[in-house]
Amino acid sequence: GYLFVVALGVDTRGRKHILGLWEGATENATVCKMLLGELVCRGLRVDRRYLWVIDGSKALRKGIEEIFGADVVVQRCHAHKERNILDHLPKKHQGTVRMKLRAAWGMKDYTEARAALSKVVEHLRTLSEAAAKSLEEAFEETLTLHRLGGSERLRRSLRTTNAIENNFSLTRRACRNVKRWRSGEMAWRWAGAVLLEVEKRFHRIKGYRDLGALLSALGRLPDEATVLAPREEVA
Secondary structure, three states: OOEEEEEEEEOOOOOEEEEEEEEOOOOOHHHHHHHHHHHHHOOOOOOOOOEEEEOOOHHHHHHHHHHHOOOOEEEEOHHHHHHHHHHOOOHHHHHHHHHHHHHHHOOOOHHHHHHHHHHHHHHHHOOOHHHHHHHHHOOHHHOHHHHOOOOHHHHHHHOOOHHHHOOHHHHHHHHOOOOOOOOHHHHHHHHHHHHHHHHOOOOOOOOHHHHHHHHHHHOOOOOOOOEEOOEEEEO
8 A cells, every 4th residue: 555644734723734745654754854845835934833743753853853943842642652651561550551641641730740740750660661761752742732831622632643643544444445556646646635525524623712822832923823743644
């Protein structure tokens, strides 16, 4: 099959938009740069600060930084980081650690959340140094929305890449109707067409009324897409 990187944005009214897609995987920095470069050519400004919601792909991060600068604001996906941490642990410890992680990330105040997450790191060190390092690697960036003062409802909407991943099943189902792909371009066109149809079913994100405060925290006027979440999809 074919693999595509997809970028989704959220505007100031909380509406989600498919911004673009490019053939390849998020493990490839060149592919990520091609997608982001296309968005820039179509008008996405590089002199504005955005909140990037991404998983732990180093290539994806590199692509974003090379185009938008090393000081990009990143919210690391809680779901991906949680799975990565739990993968380092025996099953008998996973339930407790999952509960501790979610309790820390679920706190309203940044200082309290940071203190609670620090305790999770200490607990992980007693179980697995690899698991502890996994959390430490993304420690602050899992708390970016807390640090920006994002409301609880808005944090629930933006703390993972689920905003786009939840719609991939529809894309896969539609693309299964094609028995033979003649070329990557054909797969590209099909994936794009299906994603645009899926976009029509999008709902506003929860907490969208608080996006203005988030934009102020990012230091820019509320007239641009707020969130960009590049992810990969298979056709």
